[in-house]
Amino acid sequence: MANIYDDVVEVARRTMVLFFVVDTSGSMEGSKIGTLNQAIEDVIPEISEISQSNADAQIKIAVLAFSNSAKWITPKPVPAEDFSWDYLNASGLTAFGDACSCLNEKLSRNAFMSEITGSFAPAIFLLSDGEPTDEYIDCLDDLWKNNWFRKAIKVAVAIGEDANKEVLADFTGDPDAVLTAHNPEVLRKMIRFLSVTSSQIGSKSSSVGKANPDAAPSKQDDFIEQVQIASNSGDFAEDEVLW
Amino acid sequence: MKYKAYNFTVMGASHKKARRPCQDASLSLNKEEYILTAVCDGHGGEDYFRSDKGSEFAVKAVKKCMNDENIIPMLTYYANDEIKVNEMLLQLEKSIISEWNDLVESDYADNPFTDEELEQVNPRMRFRYAIGEKIECAYGTTMLVNVITDDFWFGIHIGDGECVSVDAENNFEHPIPHDDNCVFNYTTSICDRTAIYNMRHHFSTKLPKALFIASDGVDNCFENHDKLHDFYSTVLKSFDSYSEMEAIIELLDYLPKMSQKGSGDDISLGIILGK
Structure with a gap:
C-alpha cells in the first residue's frame, strides 16, 4: 500500500554551499593553475562523501573564476x-573587485542562497x-556588509610570494x-585540507549562546584553529x- | 480530556550511515489533568558528544518539573492574568533548566569524560572539559514543550525547531516567536549560561484543533513554512481517515524516508490532536 505521505509531501534538504573563488589571471598559467x-578535481569525491554522510546538510559547490572580469563557472x-x-585556463588581469561584486550579488536569498x-x-x-588590478576596495567593503559573507567560513591561499x-x-x-603555498605539493595539500575541513565544519549544527561570552567558538574560529x-x-x- | 498526545523520534538517515547515536528525544503524556508533548534535539558537533544524554535529560526534567510544580491549577486560576501567567511559566522554565543541570552534573560525577570522548573535541573545549569547566556544553540540547488542558494551552521553547498550532478552520500559526540567535546552523541551547533569557513561551485560552512541535530535523526537510504545513495537513488527514494505529504506523513508516530525502538529521515530532 502506498504511504499517504509519499505523493503529497514535498521534501527538500538543507544545504551548505562551498564556493571556490579562483584567480585565473595570466600569472597563474602553467604549474599553478595545473x-x-x-x-x-581530486578532492571532490571526498566532499561528496561528507555531503552524503553528513547529518545536517547537503554540500553544494559553486565556482567563480576571475581574470579580466569575474565569471561564474x-x-x-x-x-x-x-x-x-x-x-x-589562465590568462589576463586580476579583477578581484569584480569577483567581490559577483560574490556579493549571488550571496542572497534571491540568488544562490x-x-x-x-x-x-x-x-x-x-x-x-597576485595583486588586484581593478578598484576593489569599495567592492570588498560592500561584500563585508553582506550577512551571508560575514557569517561564512572564509579562507584564502596565497599561491607564491607575489x-x-x-x-x-x-x-x-x-x-x-590566509596560508601561503610555495610549491605544487603544498598547494595540493592545502586545497584538500581546507576544502574538506571547511565542508566538515560548515555543514554541521552547533550551539552558540550569543549573549554568552563563554559560548562555544564560532565556525570560523573552529576552522582557524584546525588550520593552525x-x-x-x-x-x-x-x-x-618553486613559486 | 478532549486531546491526545503522540510522540515520534526516528534516527536520522545520516546518523545511521555514520554510526552516530540518535541525539533526539521525545515524550508524550496523556494525564487526567493535562496532555503534554516534549521534543529535544541534542547538538550535532563534536563538542557536544553527550548530547544524546542531554536530550534525554531534558525530557526527564520536563516530566519531573510538571509533576513537582503545582502549575496546572495555578495557571487555571490565573489564566486571565498575563503577568501572573508569565511569572509562572518563567518559574517552570527555571525549574526545568535547574533540573537538567542537576541531571548533567550527576551523570558527569558518575561518568567523567573519557580520553576517547575528549579526543574528538576541538582543542579549546577539550582543555576546558579536561579541567571540569563548562561540562554541561557536552550535553547541549534544544527543547520544545506543549501542554494543553480543557481550559488553556502553553508552549515553551529554547533553540531551533518549530511549534505550530492549527485552529478549527485549519489555519496554521507559529505562536512562539522565532529566536533571532538561531541563524544558519547555530542554535541557542539549554546548556547556555544565559538559557533562561533565551527561553520563549506562549500561553492561550483559545484551544486549537492540533498542536505540533518538531526538532529542526523536520522543518529543515521543507523549503518553507507552507510546505511544512502541507506535511502537517497530511498528518491530520491521516488521523482523520485511518484508525489511530494505522495512522501511527503510516507516520512511523514515513519519517525515516523523510529524513533520508530531506535533512538527513534525527527527526522528532510531538503531536497533540483534538479527539
Whole structure:
C-alpha cells in the first residue's frame, strides 16, 4: 500500500554551499593553475562523501573564476555528488573587485542562497597568486556588509610570494585564515585540507549562546584553529620554494 | 480530556550511515489533568558528544518539573492574568533548566569524560572539559514543550525547531516567536549560561484543533513554512481517515524516508490532536 505521505509531501534538504573563488589571471598559467585544477578535481569525491554522510546538510559547490572580469563557472550551486570540475585556463588581469561584486550579488536569498529556510552559512575558499588590478576596495567593503559573507567560513591561499596577502587577509577578515603555498605539493595539500575541513565544519549544527561570552567558538574560529593545528604539526611544511 | 498526545523520534538517515547515536528525544503524556508533548534535539558537533544524554535529560526534567510544580491549577486560576501567567511559566522554565543541570552534573560525577570522548573535541573545549569547566556544553540540547488542558494551552521553547498550532478552520500559526540567535546552523541551547533569557513561551485560552512541535530535523526537510504545513495537513488527514494505529504506523513508516530525502538529521515530532 502506498504511504499517504509519499505523493503529497514535498521534501527538500538543507544545504551548505562551498564556493571556490579562483584567480585565473595570466600569472597563474602553467604549474599553478595545473596543480589547482588537479587538486580540486581530486578532492571532490571526498566532499561528496561528507555531503552524503553528513547529518545536517547537503554540500553544494559553486565556482567563480576571475581574470579580466569575474565569471561564474557554475550558473547555480551544484550538489557535490553531481559536480565535476571543468579545468580552468589562465590568462589576463586580476579583477578581484569584480569577483567581490559577483560574490556579493549571488550571496542572497534571491540568488544562490534561495533554497531551504534553514540553509547553513557558506564556506568561501579564495585562491590567488597576485595583486588586484581593478578598484576593489569599495567592492570588498560592500561584500563585508553582506550577512551571508560575514557569517561564512572564509579562507584564502596565497599561491607564491607575489600574492598580496594583505588583500587576502582583508577578504577573510583574519590573517590567520590566509596560508601561503610555495610549491605544487603544498598547494595540493592545502586545497584538500581546507576544502574538506571547511565542508566538515560548515555543514554541521552547533550551539552558540550569543549573549554568552563563554559560548562555544564560532565556525570560523573552529576552522582557524584546525588550520593552525595542521600548520603547527608540519602538514604544510615546504622543502623547496618553486613559486 | 478532549486531546491526545503522540510522540515520534526516528534516527536520522545520516546518523545511521555514520554510526552516530540518535541525539533526539521525545515524550508524550496523556494525564487526567493535562496532555503534554516534549521534543529535544541534542547538538550535532563534536563538542557536544553527550548530547544524546542531554536530550534525554531534558525530557526527564520536563516530566519531573510538571509533576513537582503545582502549575496546572495555578495557571487555571490565573489564566486571565498575563503577568501572573508569565511569572509562572518563567518559574517552570527555571525549574526545568535547574533540573537538567542537576541531571548533567550527576551523570558527569558518575561518568567523567573519557580520553576517547575528549579526543574528538576541538582543542579549546577539550582543555576546558579536561579541567571540569563548562561540562554541561557536552550535553547541549534544544527543547520544545506543549501542554494543553480543557481550559488553556502553553508552549515553551529554547533553540531551533518549530511549534505550530492549527485552529478549527485549519489555519496554521507559529505562536512562539522565532529566536533571532538561531541563524544558519547555530542554535541557542539549554546548556547556555544565559538559557533562561533565551527561553520563549506562549500561553492561550483559545484551544486549537492540533498542536505540533518538531526538532529542526523536520522543518529543515521543507523549503518553507507552507510546505511544512502541507506535511502537517497530511498528518491530520491521516488521523482523520485511518484508525489511530494505522495512522501511527503510516507516520512511523514515513519519517525515516523523510529524513533520508530531506535533512538527513534525527527527526522528532510531538503531536497533540483534538479527539
